[in-house]
Amino acid sequence: MEYSCTAYELKCNECGKRYGNRPLSGCPDCLAPLEIAYDLDSARGEFTREAIEAGPANIWRYKRLLPIPDGFQPDLPVGFTPLVRAKRLGKRIGASNLYIKNDAVCFPTLSFKDRVVSVALANAQKFGFTTVGCSSTGNLANSVAAQAARLGIKASILVPADLEPAKILNTLVYGARLIRIDGNYDHVNRLCTLIADEYNWGLVNVNLRPYYAEGSKTVGFEIAEQLGWRLPDNVVVPMAGGSLIRKIRKAFKELIYLGLVEDKPVKFFGAQATGCSPIAVAVREGADNFIPQKPNTIARSLAIGNPADGPAAAKMIIADGGWAEDVSDVELVSGIQELAETEGIFTETAGGVTTAVTARLYAQGRIHPDETTVVCITGNGLKTTDALAGRYEVARAIRPRLADFDAYLKELDGVSEPEPELVAAGDVRVL
Amino acid sequence: MEYSCTAYELKCNECGKRYGNRPLSGCPDCLAPLEIAYDLDSARGEFTREAIEAGPANIWRYKRLLPIPDGFQPDLPVGFTPLVRAKRLGKRIGASNLYIKNDAVCFPTLSFKDRVVSVALANAQKFGFTTVGCSSTGNLANSVAAQAARLGIKASILVPADLEPAKILNTLVYGARLIRIDGNYDHVNRLCTLIADEYNWGLVNVNLRPYYAEGSKTVGFEIAEQLGWRLPDNVVVPMAGGSLIRKIRKAFKELIYLGLVEDKPVKFFGAQATGCSPIAVAVREGADNFIPQKPNTIARSLAIGNPADGPAAAKMIIADGGWAEDVSDVELVSGIQELAETEGIFTETAGGVTTAVTARLYAQGRIHPDETTVVCITGNGLKTTDALAGRYEVARAIRPRLADFDAYLKELDGVSEPEPELVAAGDVRVL
Numbered sequence: 098m099e100y101s102c103t104a105y106e107l108k109c110n111e112c113g114k115r116y117g118n119r120p121l122s123g124c125p126d127c128l129a130p131l132e133i134a135y136d137l138d139s140a141r142g143e144f145t146r147e148a149i150e151a152g153p154a155n156i157w158r159y160k161r162l163l164p165i166p167d168g169f170q171p172d173l174p175v176g177f178t179p180l181v182r183a184k185r186l187g188k189r190i191g192a193s194n195l196y197i198k199n200d201a202v203c204f205p206t207l208s209f210k211d212r213v214v215s216v217a218l219a220n221a222q223k224f225g226f227t228t229v230g231c232s233s234t235g236n237l238a239n240s241v242a243a244q245a246a247r248l249g250i251k252a253s254i255l256v257p258a259d260l261e262p263a264k265i266l267n268t269l270v271y272g273a274r275l276i277r278i279d280g281n282y283d284h285v286n287r288l289c290t291l292i293a294d295e296y297n298w299g300l301v302n303v304n305l306r307p308y309y310a311e312g313s314k315t316v317g318f319e320i321a322e323q324l325g326w327r328l329p330d331n332v333v334v335p336m337a338g339g340s341l342i343r344k345i346r347k348a349f350k351e352l353i354y355l356g357l358v359e360d361k362p363v364k365f366f367g368a369q370a371t372g373c374s375p376i377a378v379a380v381r382e383g384a385d386n387f388i389p390q391k392p393n394t395i396a397r398s399l400a401i402g403n404p405a406d407g408p409a410a411a412k413m414i415i416a417d418g419g420w421a422e423d424v425s426d427v428e429l430v431s432g433i434q435e436l437a438e439t440e441g442i443f444t445e446t447a448g449g450v451t452t453a454v455t456a457r458l459y460a461q462g463r464i465h466p467d468e469t470t471v472v473c474i475t476g477n478g479l480k481t482t483d484a485l486a487g488r489y490e491v492a493r494a495i496r497p498r499l500a501d502f503d504a505y506l507k508e509l510d511g512v513s514e515p516e517p518e519l520v521a522a523g524d525v526r527v528l
Numbered sequence: 529m530e531y532s533c534t535a536y537e538l539k540c541n542e543c544g545k546r547y548g549n550r551p552l553s554g555c556p557d558c559l560a561p562l563e564i565a566y567d568l569d570s571a572r573g574e575f576t577r578e579a580i581e582a583g584p585a586n587i588w589r590y591k592r593l594l595p596i597p598d599g600f601q602p603d604l605p606v607g608f609t610p611l612v613r614a615k616r617l618g619k620r621i622g623a624s625n626l627y628i629k630n631d632a633v634c635f636p637t638l639s640f641k642d643r644v645v646s647v648a649l650a651n652a653q654k655f656g657f658t659t660v661g662c663s664s665t666g667n668l669a670n671s672v673a674a675q676a677a678r679l680g681i682k683a684s685i686l687v688p689a690d691l692e693p694a695k696i697l698n699t700l701v702y703g704a705r706l707i708r709i710d711g712n713y714d715h716v717n718r719l720c721t722l723i724a725d726e727y728n729w730g731l732v733n734v735n736l737r738p739y740y741a742e743g744s745k746t747v748g749f750e751i752a753e754q755l756g757w758r759l760p761d762n763v764v765v766p767m768a769g770g771s772l773i774r775k776i777r778k779a780f781k782e783l784i785y786l787g788l789v790e791d792k793p794v795k796f797f798g799a800q801a802t803g804c805s806p807i808a809v810a811v812r813e814g815a816d817n818f819i820p821q822k823p824n825t826i827a828r829s830l831a832i833g834n835p836a837d838g839p840a841a842a843k844m845i846i847a848d849g850g851w852a853e854d855v856s857d858v859e860l861v862s863g864i865q866e867l868a869e870t871e872g873i874f875t876e877t878a879g880g881v882t883t884a885v886t887a888r889l890y891a892q893g894r895i896h897p898d899e900t901t902v903v904c905i906t907g908n909g910l911k912t913t914d915a916l917a918g919r920y921e922v923a924r925a926i927r928p929r930l931a932d933f934d935a936y937l938k939e940l941d942g943v944s945e946p947e948p949e950l951v952a953a954g955d956v957r958v959l
Contacts, residue, residue: 154585154608172613177585179605179635185680204610204633205872207910243872249616258925266913269920272869276936277925284928291930438703441636441674479638479910482697489700494689494708497715499722505707 098224105164107307108134110409118164120224120293120304130405131307133164137354144355146326149318155204156212156315162351163216163315164308166223173247175215176315178203180323180471185439190456194469196329197436198320200476201444206243206267207477208236208398208445209341213312214244217301220308222248226299230254232289233302234282234337234398235264236445236476241301242273253298255285261397263480281392283403302338306405313341317348320471321358328358330468333458335451335475336367336376336421337399339410345473346413365414366464367421368454370394370446374423376407381421384411395426395484396446398476420463424453430484432456436474443478451475529655536595538738539565549595551655551724551735561836562738564595568785575786577757580749586635587643587746593782594647594746595739597654604678606646607746609634611754611902616870621887625900627760628867629751631907632875637674637698638908639667639829639876640772644743645675648732651739653679657730661685663720664733665713665768665829666695667876667907672732673704684729686716692828694911712823714834733769737836744772748779751902752789759783759794761899764889766882766906767798767807767852768830770841776904777844796845797894798852799885801825801877805854807838812852815842826857826915827877829907851894855884861915863887867905874909882906 099119107116111129123130144161152158156176165171179199187195200209214237221229230253231241238254245252252273256265257280268275278285286303293304301309321328328349334342342365352358369377372394379387387408392400404410414421424432429446432453437443444452455472458464478485492509495501530550538547542560554561575592583589587607588596596602610630618626631640645668652660661684662672669685676683683704687696688711699706709716717734724735732740752759759780765773773796783789800808803825810818818839823831835841845852855863860877863884868874875883886903889895909916923940926932 155610174610174612179586181605182603185678199635202633202635202638204630206874207633207638207908243868243874245872246869247616247872263910263913265922266916266920267874267910269922270865270868270874270909270916271872274940275922276933277922278928279925280928288928288930288933292933295930295934434701437674437701438677441676441678441702443637443674443698443701477638477910478701479694479698479908482694485697485701489697491696491700491706491708494710497709497711497719499719499726502707502719502723503726509705 100166100223102166103136104139105133105135107131120299122304122306133307133311135162137351141355144357146357149322156215156312159315159318164311165216165219169219169223171215171219173205173215173244175204175211177319180320181440183440183472186436189435189439191459191466192464192470193466196469196471197440197442198316198471198473199442200316201442201448201474201478206236206239207480208240209313209316209475210236210240211244212315213309214240214301216312217299217305217309218244218248220305221299221301222250224299226297227251228253229299229301230289231301232256232282232285234400235260235480236398237302238268238275239264242268242271245273246271255289257281257285261481261483263482267480282401283389310340310344313344314348314351316341316473317345318352320345321349321352324469326358328361328363329471331364331366331464331470333366333368333451333455333470333472335399335447335473336369336410337401337404339376339404339406341473341475342367342410343406343413346417362418364417364419366419366454366458367410367414368451369421369423370396370399370429370450371423371425372396373400373402375402376404376411377421377423379407379411380414384408384415387411396429396450398445398447399450420458422454422457424450424457428453430488433478433484434488437478442474444474445476445478445481446484447476448474448478449484531597531654533597534567535570536564536566538562551730553735553737564738564742566593568782572786575788577788580753587646587743590746590749595742596647596650600650600654602646602650604636604646604675606635606642608750611751612871614871614903617867620866620870622890622897623895623901624897627900627902628871628873629747629902629904630873631747632873632879632905632909637667637670638911639671640744640747640906641667641671642675643746644740645671645732647743648730648736648740649675649679651736652730652732653681655730657728658682659684660730660732662732663687663713663716665831666691666911667829668733669699669706670695673699673702676704677702686720688712688716692912692914694913698911713832714820741771741775744775745779745782747772747904748776749783751776752780752783755900757789759789759792760902762795762797762895762901764797764799764882764886764901764903766830766878766904767800767841768832768835770807770835770837772904772906773798773841774837774844777848793849795848795850797850797885797889798841798845799882800852800854801827801830801860801881802854802856803827804831804833806833807835807842808852808854810838810842811845815839815846818842827860827881829876829878830881851889853885853888855881855888859884861919864909864915865919868909873905875905876907876909876912877915878907879905879909880915
């Protein structure tokens with residue numbers, strides 16, 4: 098169960114030992130995580146601005162620097178999501194060069210996880226796995242289920258029992274087997290490590306993790322290309338396992354190395370919910386003293402208390418001169434609303450965290466108003482509607498007559514509001 | 529409140545009278561709907577394959593044949609959604625050249641309405657409206673609310689009182705004013721016609737309707753370009769107001785006229801829910817006898833009983849040799865599941881209708897297995913999760929131990945399933 102490839106292979110972060118290509122996430126010798134190492138120089142004539150721009154409008158335009166087996170024909174148009182200028186949000190928080198990288202509309206399942214899953218499943222097929230799976234806080238579950246369905250391979254997905262209903266439904270609908278675990282994500286993940294040893298399954302974020310994680314680089318590639326082959330000054334990234342923020346940096350470094358963008362300093366800012374903020378705490382209090390937490394936040398997609406790449410992410414943020422903050426559940430809900438009201442983008446709880454943290458970073462003066470800053474929005478608000486329960490009111494219905502409408506509008510605009518009523522998805526009561 | 533433009537203007541479908549550019553939907557003389565007429569010949573040197581391909585990866589690449597005022601700088605990357613080959617769905621229903629045009633991931637609000645709204649709001653701004661709005665079955669409400677928020681203009685949106693909770697929330701979150709009407713869409717729409725006369729509002733599908741409707745042409749442009757500048761043999765389209773199916777045809781005709789694609793016959797197939805099928809009935813029983821219906825279906829985004837473009841759509845379908853079918857609510861739910869299980873695409877109730885109708889058309893032999901057929905999926909399943917209530921079961925949660933997992937898997941694979949429990953979004957009960 099391995100394949101040979103001249104373009105890339107597994108390499109230990111610590112001891113540098115190489116392992117070819119096989120389903121393996123940690124170095125058997127020193128137990129450090131494995132990463133994909135490329136022969137970057139061999140890509141020099143091929144991974145060019147021109148070649149990329151001539152490619153398809155999806156992540157496969159960057160295929161040359163992804164661990165994609167020879168002969169693999171990607172046919173799912175994943176990624177290449179919009180990077181939009183955020184003038185109105187910027188005005189509200191004091192930022193004049195603000196951008197949103199919007200993976201809330203990523204094909205097929207509306208989160209950045211679609212990127213990592215498509216790379217992982219290409220390898221799962223190459224390795225010959227007939228069942229794939231993952232441990233997930235929701236978005237990964239959705240993506241593995243959907244992409245496995247399209248490929249016609251079986252999926253078994255493990256999640257914490259208290260996952261949001263929309264994320265559960267959005268896994269089951271694809272025909273995946275969903276296994277609920279009585280515990281938090283860290284419990285689920287530990288169980289998956291044991292399952293990977295016993296079952297012949299391709300678990301995308303366990304034994305396929307080095308391949309999987311490389312998919313996140315495409316966020317970085319896209320940001321640079323969409324800024325006109327230029328790196329931003331700052332990137333604000335939500336942190337769960339700590340992988341995404343590191344891979345965006347890796348993408349930038351590869352672009353610099355190959356001369357596609359000018360070398361310049363980029364600061365990375367991590368965003369977490371206060372109820373699960375081990376990486377943010379490590380950034381602020383010193384990365385050598387990494388302390389796992391027991392998650393307690395409604396930002397379930399960030400609720401990883403013992404993140405695999407947490408210590409490395411904290412070190413990286415500090416080394417580049419960035420920072421990390423965490424916000425409360427109340428603040429993250431306001432963050433969801435603020436992004437929707439200013440930019441028309443409805444994000445999930447994790448995106449509320451990232452938006453609220455961004456606002457705080459500007460308020461703290463850690464980001465200068467004129468700097469080019471990209472905020473990574475990684476998931477869609479329709480998956481976490483419960484977070485807004487009780488935040489909105491619907492008024493009584495009126496009759497379809499102009500006179501009733503006129504009177505109603507006067508009432509709305511006048512002192513006496515029509516008697517409101519709380520509304521939440523799944524719970525609309527009418528007077 | 530009008531502007532002059534040499535590239536396009538309003539023209540009456542019936543009497544041919546021209547009206548320049550102003551907020552007006554029907555001919556004051558003969559009451560027929562107005563459409564946008566272009567000087568197509570003047571576009572000949574500009575609307576070329578090369579020019580389009582050099583444009584941005586969104587609907588603005590087709591700006592030359594959209595009613596976009598001079599000097600308008602579109603900055604929202606709407607559209608250019610994936611067209612994916614549907615091999616597994618095709619295998620299940622006996623189709624060997626099947627494609628899904630997937631607007632379920634359209635930016636910003638996950639439906640094809642984002643296309644029409646962006647064109648309408650460009651004109652609303654040009655006309656100087658400071659409040660915009662619409663009558664809506666949900667997706668349009670979401671899109672108007674989101675795009676108005678980003679532009680910083682007020683939105684007042686009228687909907688039937690019984691709209692799905694996710695669509696209500698996904699309107700309110702952007703800060704729009706939502707007005708619930710005690711009646712069905714046709715009641716709401718009639719009220720909006722009166723409002724447009726009394727208030728100085730830009731109602732996208734009322735007084736801005738001719739501009740708005742043109743946005744749907746981009747679905748047709750994209751299908752042709754994504755097929756490699758080739759027209760399909762068949763297109764299956766959901767029908768509510770009857771506009772989309774006509775505009776896709778208009779786009780094809782414009783491409784043929786300007787020589788971007790080869791002229792060939794294309795058949796159009798309309799899809800409706802049985803509980804609201806006036807256009808499908810008119811196609812089958814004769815378009816001259818168009819009978820409005822009182823909607824009664826869970827496919828609320830198709831629940832327009834008296835569709836503005838219904839008679840014209842029926843005539844067009846018949847003239848081109850196409851057909852129309854309607855499916856029950858039970859069948860549409862199966863359609864949602866079938867598309868998800870085979871292609872990993874989770875669509876809303878309207879998409880379930882379109883999928884189920886497509887299957888029936890192949891079963892009836894109305895579409896030959898080898899013909900190139902594009903199925904238009906226009907909205908996202910996360911907006912209509914209630915439709916799947918009771919369709920899925922979650923089993924009890926298990927402890928995070930390998931022994932428990934092993935036993936559980938044996939149980940799942942064996943005769944005795946673990947005791948299941950119904951699950952619906954917003955309603956997950958744990959044993």
